[in-house]
Structure formats: structure tokens, C-alpha cells
Amino acid sequence: MKYNTVIFDLDGTLLNTLEDLQDSVNFALESFNYPTRNYEEIRSFVGNGVKDLVTKAVPKGTDEETTSKCLQIFKEHYKINMQNKTAPYDGIIDLLKQLNSKGVRLGIVSNKFDLAVKDLNKYYFDNLIPVAIGERENVRKKPAPDTVLTAMDELGSYKETSIYVGDSGSDMITAQNAGIKSIGVTWGFRDANSLKESGADFLIDSPSQILDIIEGEF
Incomplete structure (x- = not known):
């Protein structure tokens, strides 16, 4: 061998894991009335950790504090929904x-x-x-x-x-x-x-x- x-x-x-990631990202985005992301967008964002994923998903120009809050909401949602799909x-x-x-x-x-x-x-x-x-x-x-x-x-x-x-x-x-x-x-x-x-x-x-x-x- x-x-x-x-x-x-x-x-x-x-x-x-893309569909569950997409659902949790969009749940977090909707919490701030931000536009949601489609499957292909999420696919292009993944690979460098969830902080990078959420940073790319929020609208351009979003401040660091808001991005951090959005990340926390994503994590809490994903933790209990990561085995759905x-x-x-x-x-x-x-x-x-x-x-x-x-x-x-x-x-x-x-x-x-x-x-x-x-x-x-x-x-x-x-x-x-x-x-x-x-x-x-x-x-x-x-x-x-x-x-x-x-x-x-x-x-x-x-x-x-x-x-x-x-x-x-x-x-x-x-x-x-x-x-x-x-x-x-x-x-x-x-x-x-x-x-x-x-x-x-x-x-x-x-x-x-x-x-x-x-x-x-x-």
C-alpha cells in the first residue's frame, strides 16, 4: 500500500452541505432585511470558513459589527439545522x-x-x-x-x-x-x-x- x-x-x-448552508445564510440575511443569496452564489462563496462565507454574503459595504452579528445568527441557526438536507x-x-x-x-x-x-x-x-x-x-x-x-x-x-x-x-x-x-x-x-x-x-x-x-x- x-x-x-x-x-x-x-x-x-x-x-x-450547500443547501443547509444556503438556508442558514439566508436566515441570517433576512434577519437584517438583506437580499438573500441563491445556490450558485453560496457555492462560489464557500471554502474558506463561515466567517468568509457570511462576509461575502452580506451586501458590499456592510460594517464589521453588523457582519459579526450576522455571522453569529448564521452559526446559531446552522448548529440546529445542519442535517436537514x-x-x-x-x-x-x-x-x-x-x-x-x-x-x-x-x-x-x-x-x-x-x-x-x-x-x-x-x-x-x-x-x-x-x-x-x-x-x-x-x-x-x-x-x-x-x-x-x-x-x-x-x-x-x-x-x-x-x-x-x-x-x-x-x-x-x-x-x-x-x-x-x-x-x-x-x-x-x-x-x-x-x-x-x-x-x-x-x-x-x-x-x-x-x-x-x-x-x-x-
Whole structure:
């Protein structure tokens, strides 16, 4: 086996979370009588944490204090509504079970806030992924390598045998910054070209292809 550790991004990689994110963003925007955002707008805003998402969603020129209040409303709403429409992508659960059966070490690293990452992991992937790390204070978020390196440390893994899986250019750069190989998935929130341009080592169209990559057969 070429890789014994696979670390995943969450949104757009393991879970399609866009509709729940859209609902919570629009709930927060409506609280201030701001215009709501459509699905494609939310899709283009995600990837750098919820603060960045809300900052992009509020009208241009919104002051920092109001944006902060809007973010808080979003977080409170999302915390109790993040499992309404969210679901794993086709083939993900089967993939995780097969990786587990091979003894592959698994982790999640996301720019979503830490509580949500842990709750979503427990709800959708209970017992399949032991390490899940989200955005926390005093820890640099992706594309800084900090959270990926923390996950590897918790899993007892090494750079040479670890690989990072994500759906965005930021994920590919995160892997480079961490000194590990990257897999770009084409079913997520960004297109194949942006993944390629950001230096993806592998591009895949279905979760099962990860099995070939870790065996060195891709």
C-alpha cells in the first residue's frame, strides 16, 4: 500500500452541505432585511470558513459589527439545522468502509467551525473517521498546513504515506503546504480546471478511485 493515511476535506468532498448552508445564510440575511443569496452564489462563496462565507454574503459595504452579528445568527441557526438536507455523496460511505477494512487511517480537516465538523462527522460517519478537526481560535486555517499536520499527528502518520483529498484549489495548496500529495475530486464545489491549476497530484471522478491511488495503481 502506497498510502496508509487519507485526510479529507468535508464540504464538497465527503458531504454535500450547500443547501443547509444556503438556508442558514439566508436566515441570517433576512434577519437584517438583506437580499438573500441563491445556490450558485453560496457555492462560489464557500471554502474558506463561515466567517468568509457570511462576509461575502452580506451586501458590499456592510460594517464589521453588523457582519459579526450576522455571522453569529448564521452559526446559531446552522448548529440546529445542519442535517436537514446535507448528505454524503454517492459512494462515500462504501469507500470509508473499504478503507477501514484495509486499516487505512482516516481524518477530516475543514475550515468549517470545529463544533460543526465534529457533530457532522459523528452524525454521518460515526466510527468510520476517528479524527475530525475544524476551525479553532489560535490555529491557522487552510491553506495553512496546521490542521492537516495536527490530524496526521493525532493519527500517528507520516508525510510520505499520507494524502489529502479535497474539492478546491485551497485544498490542493493546503496539501502542498503540508508536504503531502493531493487528490482533487470533481464532484464538489469547484471544477477540474481550478484543481489542476492549483497543483492537484491526482484528479478523480468517483470515490472508489481513491482505493486505486492508495494501492499505487492509479
